Amino acid sequence: MKAAVRTDDALAEVRAVTREHADTTDREARFPIEALDALRNRGFLGLVVPSEYGGLGATPAEMFTIAAELSRDCMSVGMIFAMHCQQVMAVVEHADRRLRTALLPRIARDQLYLASVTTEAGKGGHLLTSQAELTRDASTLHIDRFAPVVTGGAYADGFLITMRAPDARSGSDVSLVYADRTQLDVSAVGDWNPLGMRATHSIPMKIVGDIPADQVVGRHGAFRDIAVRTFAPLAHLGWASCWLGTADGALARTVRMLRDTRQRRDLNSELLLHRLSQARQRLDTVHALIQHATDVLAAGVADISTPRVQLLLNAVKLTASKECVAVVDDLIELAGLRHGYLCDSALKLERALRDLRSASLNYGNDRLHAADGALVLMDRDVRHV
Template identity: 35%
Template sequence: MSLLDERNAETDGPPPLRERAESVGRDIAAQWADEVDRDARFPHEAVAALRAHKLLSCGVPPEHGGAGASLGELCEITRILGRYCASTAMVFAMHQTQIVSLVHHADSAAMVDFVRDVASRELLLASATTELGTGGDVRRSVCAARVDGDTVTLRKNTPVVSYGEYADAVLVTARRTEDNPASDQVLVVCRRDDVTLERTGDWNTLGMRGTCSPGFVLEARSSADMIVPASYADISSRTMLPVSHCVWSAAWLGIADAAIDKARSFVRAAGRKQPGVTPPGALRLAEAAGVLQQFSDLVFASAARFDATIVEHENPSGLGFSLAMNNLKVTASTLVVELVTKALLICGIAGYREDGPYSLGRHMRDALGAAVMVNNDRIMANSAQMSLAYRGTI
């Protein structure tokens, strides 16, 4: 029995989270995945289904109207969705990263009310953390929060806002004030009705096309009590970075699952044609299954590590923890490409073709985005600096 099954077996409430996720993935996301990819359009149908099944709010604590899902459970849902549509899985993953960040760091009355509203209306949250003029460093901002009484305004030129046009609120990073240094950042919650997005580019990418992540000049007005009290540096190191690396990796794991499923079906079909003869791809399939198991163990062990720090009220922002989460992202983004490639070799030309049941084109293109979604070279450079100072074991 899975984490999600155990949580729901004790209640007579809605279907288990796993069952709901499987229903959304199999019945809705899979049906539209190719069209979402081909047209680079937002997966409206799948997100509507996530909302209808109350999965957008599953990371919100029960006392605020959600299901109180742990990070491990969020990863399991993301993995299920990733098997059917990687773009849907990534939208879910990025949304939940914002949810968990608010739950752990936004404890003011106004923020608690906002989280309750998110849960009651199944609102979709996006984020705007990257910015032109910072060299890709999300821990610095040119944009500043301008507070005038109870009102805060900001203007941010960002190269990427994933599904920003379709979100109900955007969490925006900005300098605390115009006089503060670029590294002194806050996180501002801006409801979509108070946000203007002027598109500065298109989202014509190799993969992950349904995340709809073009650049925008973002202008927003919010209230001063919608500035998260904690510093963004603390939010990022303690929550946003480890959570994002775990759920992103779970989405990539789902892509790998789908690819290996296709490879397994191909080998079984070959075996049925020649009973008693082991198909040529069987050995490679067994090797791939072993790598997939290692991949899965890595993702869920990392999520469990985060969940344990929350339960035990420990600080998850030490060097060893940060190194482990960096290693997770880099390793997962490498393994997903390795596994899709193995599946392609097993399926051969049938996997290379775009018009058959074993097609792996979308999976390969989605997988290749993993290494550049926060570039692995940037992450490893950061890890190299931390490694020089760290004396313990990861």
């Protein structure tokens, strides 16, 4: 594919920039502007924009692979990229022709970076409801919303924002709107000082502004459909790919260290071999699950909204979020204090562990298990896709 040819060298270049700045952006909890510029310079922000609009026309599977590769060096950069692509895909698949034609060529040509605004203070991570109401007059939509966690919000060129639909009858009538940064008054209203994912710079923001009425993505009140068909699948598979890439990178660095003869590690130790086997087995399991779910989506044979497909997608998220962090935790045990636990160790296991600790929280696993329980009851025959 055209994009794959173009991205091999380009990806190596972006990874080199990412590696160079990863320690600093983590330490300072600042946005990785150097890596974003490198992505921009090589056209990656238009990766999933269809070629008819000037993008690279890559598939979701290719996007997941790139997100995983970036995450080997810095999970924050991988997640920033995956989340941007998820936003772009929502426009590709759900915006009407006018909005697609206006926005997609700009994303590809000007390499616009899009941020996501779904979380709200009162409802936490619940994706399918919203409290802040979108108001409208004849030609304008008025946005006035607090957003507690906005990855890259200080640097984004555009925002996809969920809000309660105009004239909504309940909190689950949610609309998704697109707004250019220039159409908004966006201000940071706090800091970002987390345990991990520090370079995502996911600050709280106040977002106010007026946008033309036709910047709604899909129909008013119909965000549920966008969430089920695009947002959730791409989030679960994109994030899981980042988590897998981070843990793959950690294992690869550990194996290189072990094979370095200067380290004088006993490579016949049964305990060491058992730990390595278990780590690799966990990663292969996550990889297989991602691959299978990606194939199911690409084949388009099963209705994505059915309980079986939803359960599979949720299983990807739940399994990857638990297994990848467990792998890195075990690698720290295996590597020991000097290589495993020190912040300046070349293995970078402590950063990987801190970053991966966010996986269960990034759309809470408890929330997902509660949804899964109800889905299990709906799939009476217990058949898998």
